[in-house]
Amino acid sequence: MSPLNIQQGSSKHSAYDLRDPYSEVIETHTLAVIVDNEPGVLARVIGLFSGRGYNIESLTVAETDHQGHRSRITVVTTGTPQVIDQIKAQLGRMVPVHEVHDLTVDGPSVERELALLKVAGKGEHRIEALRLAEIFRANVVDSTLESFVFEMTGAPSKIDAFADLMRPLGLREIARTGVAALARGV
Amino acid sequence: MSQQMTGARMVVQALKDQGVEVVFGYPGGAVLPIYDEIFQQNEIRHILVRHEQGAVHMAEGYARSTGKPGVVLVTSGPGATNAVTGIVDALMDSIPIVVLSGQVPTFMIGNDAFQEADTVGITRPCTKHNWLVKETDKLSETIHQAFHVATSGRPGPVLIDIPKDVQFATGTYTPPQKARTAHYAPRVKGDIEAITRLVEMIEKAARPVLYTGGGVINSGPGAVQLLRELADATGIPVTSTLMGLGAYPASGKGWIGMLGMHGLYEANMAMHGCDLMINIGARFDDRITGRINAFSPNSLKAHIDIDPSSINKVIRTDVPIIGDVGHVLEDLLKIWKSRGRKTNREGLATWWKQINEWRAVNCLAYKGSDTVIKPQLALQRLEALTKGRDRYITTEVGQHQMWAAQYLNFEGPNRWMTSGGLGTMGYGLPASIGVQIAHPKSLVINVAGEASWLMNMQEMGTAVQFRAPVKQFILNNERLGMVRQWQQLLHGERYSQSWSESLPDFVKLAEAFGCKGIRASHPDELDDAIMAMLDYDGPVIFDCLVEKHENCLPMIPSGNAHNDMLLPSDEVRAITGAGATLV
Numbered sequence: 126m127s128p129l130n131i132q133q134g135s136s137k138h139s140a141y142d143l144r145d146p147y148s149e150v151i152e153t154h155t156l157a158v159i160v161d162n163e164p165g166v167l168a169r170v171i172g173l174f175s176g177r178g179y180n181i182e183s184l185t186v187a188e189t190d191h192q193g194h195r196s197r198i199t200v201v202t203t204g205t206p207q208v209i210d211q212i213k214a215q216l217g218r219m220v221p222v223h224e225v226h227d228l229t230v231d232g233p234s235v236e237r238e239l240a241l242l243k244v245a246g247k248g249e250h251r252i253e254a255l256r257l258a259e260i261f262r263a264n265v266v267d268s269t270l271e272s273f274v275f276e277m278t279g280a281p282s283k284i285d286a287f288a289d290l291m292r293p294l295g296l297r298e299i300a301r302t303g304v305a306a307l308a309r310g311v
Numbered sequence: 312m313s314q315q316m317t318g319a320r321m322v323v324q325a326l327k328d329q330g331v332e333v334v335f336g337y338p339g340g341a342v343l344p345i346y347d348e349i350f351q352q353n354e355i356r357h358i359l360v361r362h363e364q365g366a367v368h369m370a371e372g373y374a375r376s377t378g379k380p381g382v383v384l385v386t387s388g389p390g391a392t393n394a395v396t397g398i399v400d401a402l403m404d405s406i407p408i409v410v411l412s413g414q415v416p417t418f419m420i421g422n423d424a425f426q427e428a429d430t431v432g433i434t435r436p437c438t439k440h441n442w443l444v445k446e447t448d449k450l451s452e453t454i455h456q457a458f459h460v461a462t463s464g465r466p467g468p469v470l471i472d473i474p475k476d477v478q479f480a481t482g483t484y485t486p487p488q489k490a491r492t493a494h495y496a497p498r499v500k501g502d503i504e505a506i507t508r509l510v511e512m513i514e515k516a517a518r519p520v521l522y523t524g525g526g527v528i529n530s531g532p533g534a535v536q537l538l539r540e541l542a543d544a545t546g547i548p549v550t551s552t553l554m555g556l557g558a559y560p561a562s563g564k565g566w567i568g569m570l571g572m573h574g575l576y577e578a579n580m581a582m583h584g585c586d587l588m589i590n591i592g593a594r595f596d597d598r599i600t601g602r603i604n605a606f607s608p609n610s611l612k613a614h615i616d617i618d619p620s621s622i623n624k625v626i627r628t629d630v631p632i633i634g635d636v637g638h639v640l641e642d643l644l645k646i647w648k649s650r651g652r653k654t655n656r657e658g659l660a661t662w663w664k665q666i667n668e669w670r671a672v673n674c675l676a677y678k679g680s681d682t683v684i685k686p687q688l689a690l691q692r693l694e695a696l697t698k699g700r701d702r703y704i705t706t707e708v709g710q711h712q713m714w715a716a717q718y719l720n721f722e723g724p725n726r727w728m729t730s731g732g733l734g735t736m737g738y739g740l741p742a743s744i745g746v747q748i749a750h751p752k753s754l755v756i757n758v759a760g761e762a763s764w765l766m767n768m769q770e771m772g773t774a775v776q777f778r779a780p781v782k783q784f785i786l787n788n789e790r791l792g793m794v795r796q797w798q799q800l801l802h803g804e805r806y807s808q809s810w811s812e813s814l815p816d817f818v819k820l821a822e823a824f825g826c827k828g829i830r831a832s833h834p835d836e837l838d839d840a841i842m843a844m845l846d847y848d849g850p851v852i853f854d855c856l857v858e859k860h861e862n863c864l865p866m867i868p869s870g871n872a873h874n875d876m877l878l879p880s881d882e883v884r885a886i887t888g889a890g891a892t893l894v
Contacts, residue, residue, distance in 0.1 A: 214620035
């Protein structure tokens with residue numbers, strides 16, 4: 126049966142979910158993986174990605190439930206739909222993994238990343254950097270006569286855009302946390 | 312009753328509570344406290360191996376032939392690293408193994424201490440799960456969890472690394488009933504909607520085939536019975552992977568033989584030509600599929616597997632069913648019966664007619680000889696002379712392994728132990744000892760090649776010490792036969808490093824080990840020699856000198872489709888093009 130030759134009523138899923146599972150298009154997905162916060166758990170997850178040749182675009186991890194010793198790993202990965210499904214299945218069968226959520230498929234989600242940017246410069250450049258920071262709602266968290274450290278939070282694309290603008294104005298260093306993401310709604 | 316005890320005693324107590332009868336191991340500095348506890352009890356038997364790799368393969372042989380987990384005990388550093396090959400072997404073939412390794416004391420970890428290795432780091436990708444236990448209070452619960460993980464869902468090896476100070480310290484013992492294991496509970500029941508859809512497909516299919524794998528055997532005797540019932544009630548032909556041999560009996564009327572690279576012509580043609588492929592507990596391994604884009608082009612595919620990551624990994628599946636083979640087959644049969652036991656009788660009759668035509672090709676034919684023992688003949692005679700006996704077969708890896716799969720018949724599960732996924736040369740001898748330890752009265756034969764066998768030959772010492780009367784049936788062609796065959800097909804007959812110039816005299820070697828050596832070099836003496844091997848009450852090394860340049864056929868050359876097999880009657884042609892880069 127060709128994947129697009131689907132008879133009416135043959136699936137209990139909504140028509141909106143019928144993405145072509147055999148497409149060769151590379152997609153970017155944000156996965157939230159809830160794991161036991163035990164020694165080596167991050168190495169296990171990263172080892173799965175490197176050992177099987179999957180991509181990691183960004184990775185964020187911290188304990189989110191101190192009493193239950195659960196951590197939330199947010200990983201942004203790329204691949205064809207088949208590879209993305211494999212990644213989820215491979216993660217799901219690991220012993221310390223409790224849940225795997227594909228925030229890209231599950232519905233709308235909020236994605237945020239925090240970045241610190243150090244910009245050095247004098248005169249016009251310095252004023253322009255500060256003006257752009259205001260537009261992007263970046264805060265100044267450290268200042269000398271020759272530099273600023275900006276703190277900004279936003280979607281990764283917004284941080285990319287701000288960093289691009291800062292580059293000609295004296296961007297020296299940038300530190301990014303990677304993406305944290307939650308599904309919208311209850 | 313006091314539940315306070317040392318970590319070392321906890322290990323032994325936990326093993327007893329898990330019903331462990333045998334441990335395969337090798338002592339060393341970091342496990343001495345555990346060995347001291349083993350010394351002071353009689354319930355658990357310890358088999359002293361000669362190399363830690365052997366210990367894991369023995370545990371695999373034990374596990375595969377009994378369905379129970381195998382247990383291994385090794386020391387830190389080299390003890391653990393030597394075990395790694397066996398652990399990966401068990402991972403690839405889904406064999407439940409619990410490895411206990413000693414570790415340097417917690418306060419020395421990370422200091423490059425004597426015999427220190429990052430065992431959990433090294434074995435993280437080679438195990439289903441592993442643990443470093445840093446507190447004695449957590450040790451017994453961890454061991455119980457380890458047994459649960461090793462045996463639940465898709466089975467596999469687990470490892471527990473136990474620092475020496477944790478073994479010496481005293482803590483509270485947790486009995487198995489109180490250990491927390493609930494969170495790891497793979498789904499065993501299949502989706503009824505999907506199973507019903509498969510039943511509908513079975514009712515209509517004109518050319519169905521059951522493609523069965525090791526998952527049927529791992530699921531247990533119940534699953535094996537249900538498979539037989541399904542095949543016999545529906546009349547659907549059954550083929551199997553290397554790992555699944557014996558689940559459906561070779562004498563069964565639905566049996567069409569093993570499939571894959573060295574599988575039977577009729578089985579591979581049936582896979583290629585079917586209109587419904589029902590994969591039961593197999594994983595579309597590359598030895599099975601041949602060229603992916605030409606794999607069974609006109610069939611609908613159903614896949615029953617307990618591991619969700621097996622679904623759509625290699626071959627796209629129309630009806631995936633995630634669950635335990637036994638549970639799914641039970642529901643499948645129930646639904647099929649309740650709907651009136653329908654099949655496409657007319658289609659099936661034509662299908663069987665076609666299969667029998669393929670069968671008439673007689674793909675296992677070979678040119679006999681009056682002067683030299685053909686390896687195929689050796690196995691045919693072994694089969695004939697051991698037929699009907701309480702027999703277990705292990706193998707090494709290579710041509711002899713494929714010939715054994717082709718020429719030996721298996722009537723029941725758990726009788727065939729071979730390294731399928733990893734292809735570990737040196738697997739068969741220790742595995743045969745593990746099987747023999749589990750079944751002391753049975754006939755256990757390791758079908759070997761001389762090159763593979765030499766890789767773990769030190770374990771003959773173990774066989775002699777523990778009176779394991781294993782029969783080492785070595786097909787000796789003085790070549791690395793499969794490598795030689797590939798060099799012939801792929802590298803212009805340039806036989807780079809694929810023969811051994813100075814092999815030992817295997818008969819004298821047997822005597823040196825304190826067991827019996829038998830040699831056969833002429834077809835006329837083969838039967839008597841095999842009978843002498845079977846009649847001898849003790850371990851035997853059988854040196855069967857066979858044709859040196861025999862090719863293992865039939866064969867799907869790598870990169871070819873199922874319907875493009877190399878048959879014994881064909882001219883041997885070179886592998887070229889894209890297939891040449893495949894393994």
